[in-house]
Amino acid sequence: MKIIKRNGTEVEFDRDKIANAIRKANASVSPVDQLPEYGIQKIAMSIEGKYANSKTPPTVENIQDEVIEQITEAGAHKLAHSYTVYRYEHELLRKANSTDARILTIVGGDNAEAKVENANKNPTIISTQRDYIAGEVSKDMSRRLLLPNEVTKAHDEGIIHFHDMDYFICHSTNCNLVNLDDILQNGTVISGTKIEKPHRFSTACNIATQVVAQVSSNQYGGQSMSLTHLAKFVNVSRQAIRKEVLAENEDTGIKMTEEQINKVVERRLRKEVRSGIQTIQYQVLTLLTTNGQAPFVTLWMYLNEAGEDKQLKADLAMCIEEVLLQRIEGVKNEAGAWITPSFPKLIYVLQEDNITPGSKYYALTELAAKCTAKRLVPDYVSEKVMRGLKIDENGNGNVYPPMGCRSFLTPYVDPETKKPKYYGRFNQGVVTINLPDVALSSGGDESVFWDIFEERLELCHRALRCRHERLKGTPSDVAPIVWQYGACARLEKGEPIDKLLYGNYSTISLGYCGLYECVKYMTGKSHTDEEAKPFALAVMKKMNDKCAEWRANENISYSLYGTPLESTTYKFAKCLRARFGDEWDKLADGRDYVTNSYHVNVREKINAFQKLKFEAEFQSLSPGGAISYVEVPNMQNNIQGVLSIMRFIYDNIQYAELNTKSDYCQVCGYDGEIKIVDDGGKLVWECPNCGNRDQRKMNVARRTCGYIGTQFWNQGRTEEIKDRVLHVAVES
Numbered sequence: 001m002k003i004i005k006r007n008g009t010e011v012e013f014d015r016d017k018i019a020n021a022i023r024k025a026n027a028s029v030s031p032v033d034q035l036p037e038y039g040i041q042k043i044a045m046s047i048e049g050k051y052a053n054s055k056t057p058p059t060v061e062n063i064q065d066e067v068i069e070q071i072t073e074a075g076a077h078k079l080a081h082s083y084t085v086y087r088y089e090h091e092l093l094r095k096a097n098s099t100d101a102r103i104l105t106i107v108g109g110d111n112a113e114a115k116v117e118n119a120n121k122n123p124t125i126i127s128t129q130r131d132y133i134a135g136e137v138s139k140d141m142s143r144r145l146l147l148p149n150e151v152t153k154a155h156d157e158g159i160i161h162f163h164d165m166d167y168f169i170c171h172s173t174n175c176n177l178v179n180l181d182d183i184l185q186n187g188t189v190i191s192g193t194k195i196e197k198p199h200r201f202s203t204a205c206n207i208a209t210q211v212v213a214q215v216s217s218n219q220y221g222g223q224s225m226s227l228t229h230l231a232k233f234v235n236v237s238r239q240a241i242r243k244e245v246l247a248e249n250e251d252t253g254i255k256m257t258e259e260q261i262n263k264v265v266e267r268r269l270r271k272e273v274r275s276g277i278q279t280i281q282y283q284v285l286t287l288l289t290t291n292g293q294a295p296f297v298t299l300w301m302y303l304n305e306a307g308e309d310k311q312l313k314a315d316l317a318m319c320i321e322e323v324l325l326q327r328i329e330g331v332k333n334e335a336g337a338w339i340t341p342s343f344p345k346l347i348y349v350l351q352e353d354n355i356t357p358g359s360k361y362y363a364l365t366e367l368a369a370k371c372t373a374k375r376l377v378p379d380y381v382s383e384k385v386m387r388g389l390k391i392d393e394n395g396n397g398n399v400y401p402p403m404g405c406r407s408f409l410t411p412y413v414d415p416e417t418k419k420p421k422y423y424g425r426f427n428q429g430v431v432t433i434n435l436p437d438v439a440l441s442s443g444g445d446e447s448v449f450w451d452i453f454e455e456r457l458e459l460c461h462r463a464l465r466c467r468h469e470r471l472k473g474t475p476s477d478v479a480p481i482v483w484q485y486g487a488c489a490r491l492e493k494g495e496p497i498d499k500l501l502y503g504n505y506s507t508i509s510l511g512y513c514g515l516y517e518c519v520k521y522m523t524g525k526s527h528t529d530e531e532a533k534p535f536a537l538a539v540m541k542k543m544n545d546k547c548a549e550w551r552a553n554e555n556i557s558y559s560l561y562g563t564p565l566e567s568t569t570y571k572f573a574k575c576l577r578a579r580f581g582d583e584w585d586k587l588a589d590g591r592d593y594v595t596n597s598y599h600v601n602v603r604e605k606i607n608a609f610q611k612l613k614f615e616a617e618f619q620s621l622s623p624g625g626a627i628s629y630v631e632v633p634n635m636q637n638n639i640q641g642v643l644s645i646m647r648f649i650y651d652n653i654q655y656a657e658l659n660t661k662s663d664y665c666q667v668c669g670y671d672g673e674i675k676i677v678d679d680g681g682k683l684v685w686e687c688p689n690c691g692n693r694d695q696r697k698m699n700v701a702r703r704t705c706g707y708i709g710t711q712f713w714n715q716g717r718t719e720e721i722k723d724r725v726l727h728v729a730v731e732s
Contacts, residue, residue, distance in 0.1 A: 001048070002057040010057060018044040018067060025083040033078040035071065043070045053681065056574055056592050056715065065578075135166025142168045146470070151463045158575025159437050159456065161568050162463055163430040163511070167220040171474040173506075175221030175403035176488055179424035180229040183211055183486040190214055190481060201237040204230050205276035209283035215487050216295035218479035221427065222404015222707075224298040224347075227319050228305040234273060234315035241268050270318070277322045284344050285331060295343065296707070299323065300401035302349040303361060304383065317361060320348070324367045327375050333664065333699055337671075340662035340701040342708045346371075346378035347401060350650040369642040372658050373635040376701060376708055379627070379657035382650045389620055389654055392420050402655070403427060405706030406564060407625040410557045412504040424488045425506055429467035431460045432511030432563045434572050435518035435539065436587070436594060440580045442522075449522060453539075457510075457546045464508055468556060472498055504557045509624045510547055511563035513572065515539060516595040521587050528600055528614055540598070540621040547624075559624030562597030564705030569593040570716025591723070592716040596705055597626060602720055608632070608727040609648055616653035627706045628656045630727040635660060638731060645728075657703065659724070664699040667692040674700050676722040683718045 001013040019040050026034045035043075047066050051058045064087055071080040142165050143152045155162045164174070184204055187196045188211070198204040208230060215223050242265050249256055256264070284295055301320045306313035327346065330338040348368045354361035368378055387397030392411035400422035402408050407427050414421040433456055442449035476483035476491040483491050489500060500506055519527040519536045527536035540560075547558040565572070572594045576584040588594075595601050598618035600611055608630040615628040635642050635658070642658065649656045663674040670689035677686045679693075685700060686693050701708050702721055713721065 001052055003051075003063065004057050004059045013048065013051070015044045015048045018047060018063065021086075022067065022071070022079075022083070025079055025086055028082045028086070029078050033076060035074060035076050035079060039074055039076075043067065043074070046070060056577065059574075062578060138167060138169040139165050147466055148462065150459065151466065154459055154463075157579065158434055158572045160434060160460055160463060161432040161511070161563075161572070162466075163432065164220050168467075168470065171471060171478050173219050173221070173471065173482075174427040174429050174509075175407050176215070176219065176223050176426035176482070177401060177403055177409065177423045178211060178215055178223050178225045178487050180208060180211065180225045181232075181423060182490075183207070184229060184233070186486065188481065188485040188487075190485075198233060199236060200240060200272070201230070201233040202272050202276045202279070204233040205279045206283075209280055209287070211481065211487060212284060212295045212297050213287045214481040216297070218482050219426075221407070222296040222298060224300055224401040224403055226300045226302070226305060226401065226423070227323065228300075228302065228312070228316055230276070231306070231312060231316040231319045234269065234318065235311055237272050238265060238269050241265050241272070270322075273318055273322050274326075277319065277326055280344065281323075281326055281331070281341070285341050296345075296404055297343055298345040298347060298401065298404055300347050300349075301378065302351075302381075302383075302399065302401075303354060303364075304349070304351050304399070317364060320364055321367060324364070324371045324378070327377065328367075328371045330375060333666070335666045337664050337666070337669070337699075339664050339699045340375045340708065340710075342701070342710045345405060345707050347381055348378040349381045349383050349399065350646060351383040355647060355650045365646065366639065366643065369639050369646060370636075373639060373642050373660065374662065376658070376660055376662060376703060379655070380646055380649050381655050382653060384650060385616075385652065385654045389623070394418070394420075396420070398422070402625060402627075406627040406655070407507075407509065407561065408559075408623065409507055410504040410559055410623065424486075426488055426500075428471055428501065428506055428508040429464070430509040430511045430561060430563065431463040431467070432513055432565075432568070433457065433460050433543075434514060434576075434594070435512055436514040436521065436572075436576060436584075437579070439518040439521040440576065440583055440587070444522060446522065450542075453542060457543065460510055461546070461550055464510065464558070468501060468508060471501055472496075474498075502555050507557045507559045507624055509559055509561035510543060511561045512543060513563050513565050513569070513597055514594040515598045515618070516601045517587055526601065526604060527598075528604065528606065536598075536618070537621075540618060544621060544623075560622050561624035562599075562619070562622040562626035564627075564707075565594065565596050566705050566709075566717060567714050569596070569720065570714045573716050591719060593720040598622065599628070602631075602724045605725055606727060608645055611727055612645075612648060612653050612656055619654055626655065628653060629659050629703060630656070631659045631724045632728040633660070633726055633730045635728070641728065657706075659703040662701040665690060665692050666697040666699070667694075674698055676718060683715055683722060685712070 002010045003013045004010055022035060022040045022043065047063060047070070050066070068080050068083055071083060146168060151162060154160045155165070184207065185197060187194065189195065190210055195207055198207055208225060212223065212225070245261055245264050284297055287295055301323065303313055303316060306316050323346065331341045333339045353359045354365045356362065371378060383399050386399045390398040390411050392398055393413050398411050398420050400409070403426070409422065409425050412421055412425065413419065438453050438456055439449060441452050474497050476495050476497060477493055482488045483497055484493065491497065515536055516527055518539065519532050523532040523535055525532035527533055543560050547560050550556065550558045570592055573588065573592045598615060600606055600615065611630055612628060619626040619628055630645065645658060661673045664671050665674060665687040668687060668690035670687050674685050675688050676683050684693050685695060685698065687698060692698060695712050699710065700712065701710050704713065704717065
């Protein structure tokens with residue numbers, strides 16, 4: 001049995017330490033108020049028995065709470081008081097040095113939380129450790145100096161989650177849509193070096209990867225860039241190659257026909273496009289940003305973004321095809337085996353001329369289906385559905401990428417051009433409300449629920465204002481590539497970014513999670529049940545109404561966001577167990593995770609089309625960001641099945657993905673599904689072919705919460721992955 005110490009390390013549980021602590025407290029009270037030795041042993045053994053079979057290792061705080069409770073139940077009230085005072089005094093002493101202790105465990109590789117904090121960060125490498133060390137310092141100062149006590153207390157208790165507190169000390173933003181078009185067409189400056197408009201597609205791809213790395217190092221969220229902005233340079237290369245071929249003809253005296261010249265040009269052009277796309281894929285995967293991971297970047301592939309320019313649309317189609325072909329191939333791991341990479345995330349937009357068999361670009365869609373079946377991406381946006389949801393002030397529907405995995409901007413019309421503007425915009429930050437905690441705190445009384453909900457939403461509001469106020473007054477000089485040289489803006493040196501924080505230019509997100517558990521506790525049914533669904537919709541309406549109210553009062557674009565919980569799903573579950581005990585265990589069936597956003601619970605049996613149809617209504621109520629998924633078996637021999645799901649997405653839901661598996665065992669070469677097994681109460685990954693359990697000798701790719709994780713997960717998220725039911729039947 002393990003226990004988690006205050007510095008995050010896991011150690012063996014020692015019953016004698018409980019007994020010794022009670023004996024010390026015994027010595028501080030009169031003999032008549034002391035517990036006898038058998039009473040001390042009884043408490044120590046009782047606590048050991050309670051946690052012996054727990055899936056979640058208890059924390060020191062959990063144990064101490066239990067000690068006080070059992071001393072009180074034994075009638076030794078003065079002893080319980082003495083133990084509480086002793087605990088408080090030692091807590092004050094520890095606080096002075098808690099940050100130091102956590103930093104040392106990170107460097108030593110002993111911090112259990114850091115090992116699984118992010119599924120795309122390797123905590124053993126120096127760059128990640130350096131980021132975590134800086135994060136510990138930032139969190140410490142944010143708690144003591146920058147954030148109100150009510151916010152840090154609610155965060156620690158799992159009532160809300162103040163996202164990315166480890167970056168709060170810096171004046172940095174969350175995620176953005178990189179204005180790559182501005183950068184490539186008008187030039188930029190990177191690390192003091194002027195970069196002019198490129199003259200070849202390959203050069204544009206190189207610049208794009210450098211911009212991605214710079215932006216990632218100057219913010220803490222995801223970013224997206226459009227392949228259309230790069231495709232504009234395909235024809236630039238075509239013309240340059242044509243000049244080269246004509247010059248070669250002249251030099252050699254070999255006279256080719258126009259048709260022959262065109263064939264040579266297009267063949268060389270395709271080679272350059274292939275090389276440029278390969279540069280993006282390998283550069284993104286091999287770059288390490290200042291936060292110790294590959295840049296979290298999404299590549300947007302939308303044919304109609306080319307507008308009426310037929311040449312650009314054809315060149316964009318060529319680029320999309322090359323991206324898909326290279327992703328299907330994958331990348332080689334250190335053993336030389338082809339595996340599924342995590343980034344860049346790919347999004348393919350479904351539209352009228354690529355979704356119907358026989359349509360002009362249907363072959364691209366078939367290729368996308370093959371890529372999804374093998375490598376989990378691309379994900380899919382429906383042009384038709386999105387246009388109906390993203391209506392701007394001119395009354396027009398819009399189609400544009402999310403920032404990273406799912407965060408969507410509010411439609412915005414540039415007051416100068418009167419045209420919609422997407423790129424160069426960003427998110428200010430996220431605070432998430434724990435909906436199951438609201439429900440459990442109400443005891444099931446609906447009137448009490450709405451009162452608590454109101455209070456908690458206002459608490460989130462105050463926390464979000466902390467995000468906003470932290471950014472006010474930020475000079476553009478803190479991140480030149482972002483604010484001065486085109487990624488988001490071209491402000492003057494020293495100019496504050498304040499004007500970009502208001503109106504709908506940037507968003508700020510009220511996140512939420514656990515709608516399923518919240519509704520189940522309040523109604524006794526899943527939110528997929530027709531009787532419970534109205535309550536679920538009322539919860540969503542309440543959150544949207546609050547965002548609208550705050551937006552109207554403050555001219556800040558608050559928006560409701562379906563939070564992609566990763567490590568927080570486990571944190572919230574542990575906090576709910578600590579606060580509500582058996583009530584939470586009964587509600588969660590003993591599980592150690594909270595369901596993401598509005599999603600159908602992963603254990604609920606529902607087919608792919610029912611799930612997407614149901615979640616579409618809730619996705620439309622999360623304008624600040626949301627993504628749905630269906631869990632599928634190996635579909636590489638059922639591409640028509642993938643295409644049928646894609647067609648359903650096009651007709652019914654804005655943004656969705658298919659989750660499959662893509663694994664490789666480096667010990668035996670097995671490339672089927674690596675399984676999750678129970679090892680004495682702890683979930684571990686095991687190759688079913690050779691029994692390998694060494695995570696360093698296997699490649700596992702799983703969709704975590706909108707993007708692909710490859711470094712493994714904490715116990716809560718691992719349990720959630722293990723519990724996922726298929727939404728498409730396995731073919732016999």
